[in-house]
Amino acid sequence: MQVYADNAATTKISEHALKAMMPCFETVYGNPSSLHTVGQEAKEVLEDARARVAKCLGCEAREIIFTSGGSEADNQAILSAAYYGARKGKKHIISTAFEHHAVLHTLNKLEKEGFEVTLLDVKDGHNVTAQQVQKAIREDTCLVTCMYANNEIGSILPIAEIGAVCKAAGVPFHTDAVQAAGHLHIDVKAQNIDMLSLSGHKFHGPRGVGALYVRRGIPLVNVIEGGAQERGKRAGTENLPAIVGMAAALEDACANLEENNRKVTAMRDKLIAGLSKIPHSALNGDIVNRLPGNVSFCFEGIEGEALLLLLDMKGICASSGSACTSGSLDPSHVLLAIGRVHDVAHGSLRLSVCHYNTDEEIDHILTSVPEVVQTLRNMSPVWRDLQNGDREYIL
């Protein structure tokens, strides 16, 4: 049995999205910048896709810029707000300690350019509060950027509350909604979001495409210079097939959001209940405000890469925040940020399910994970020390 439970990494494209893309290769293949009929047809399809994406977010079509994905959208939003702030002498940015690297590495770059960055602590409840944001805002704060939902541990941030705090303080608010778009109800106006990033392949659309919502009136700087596409804010011939596929996938996801979430949340809760029975394990992330499909655990005494390999042998595709899977010596910064020490952060497992998963697959995961954890614990000197009392349990 093949069980794909790594939907936070990427998703299988929906049949509808794939079908929607095909005419853009076969018939509507023109360049939207071309003056002729074939080009103008493509332009119409492009603008139709823009309007549909905008509708899903509750904004105007002209407030949507298509990008190559979530990372580019994050980069452009953050750099734009930072450089605009700097012109007014504001060089302080607020974010959280468990952001995606697309945000954190952009902030690192800005720090080197003289910006000051405050990363809010996420240890308490594995989340942040709007009060934390409020307390951190200063006279010279030019941007608050907080992810909508965390990709590794599933915590959903209080976005509307943070938006209200930022609006009251007159500080632009960006959210990396890559894990939220198509999974949670978004209304950028009601939630006072000034900028929002999303990525097509996280909700059964194609990869290599994303969108940046920018509230009218917020000036953008270009990350990619060149032609006048996307109102001159993002150069490069539009990836029309991917844009159309993303629009179709987002519409489907938003139309079926409640039904999908009921199904996915039930599978998630069954997994959490079952895996919580494994001794000396801990659930990562906000227990209440949690992405419908996210299951994240740390298991003491084992290492995550070995866990993934054994699960793969059983047909289960999952992910881990261990150092061995990250290619660096440190385990996931998200797990460290919520207070997991290195020893247990290495033994992490993330399962991210979607509405394509079945109850049989969930049962297969629930049988396999405890077996595999036990196999690895049986050959672990750390586990032996814990059992013999030569080492103290952390979890």
Add this chain to the structure above:
Amino acid sequence: MALYSEVVMDHFMHPRNVGVIEDASGVGTVGNAKCGDIMKIYLKIENDVIVDVKFETFGCGSAIASSSMATEMIKGKPISEAMLLTNQAVAEALDGLPAHKLHCSVLAEEAIKSALKDYYDKNGIAYDKSLFPDCEHCAHCGE
């Protein structure tokens, strides 16, 4: 191409010599939990020959495979031969390891040497200290 060679996957899925030796002649532990790798090697030595060897490993697939392969390579061998086991030999026997996983074979070599050193220390046997690398300062852990 798969992440690991077939030999690595075989030794990871079916590790040889897993376990403990209660009355071991020498025990060596290298690595630490913070880094995500710990290898523990138990040796049973009779007349300068490694008559039995067991291991326990906390770590990734290649760490487990490296331990398994290394124990196979020294089992039944005289100490003098086990002392010559290199991390390169372990990695070659595994039909190669990805570059960022080579430290796993280094740990295997060091774990065996650490167990042999323990045997020498316990039995008051003199040895050339330069032959035993100081794992505390390896580049992998940096501590």
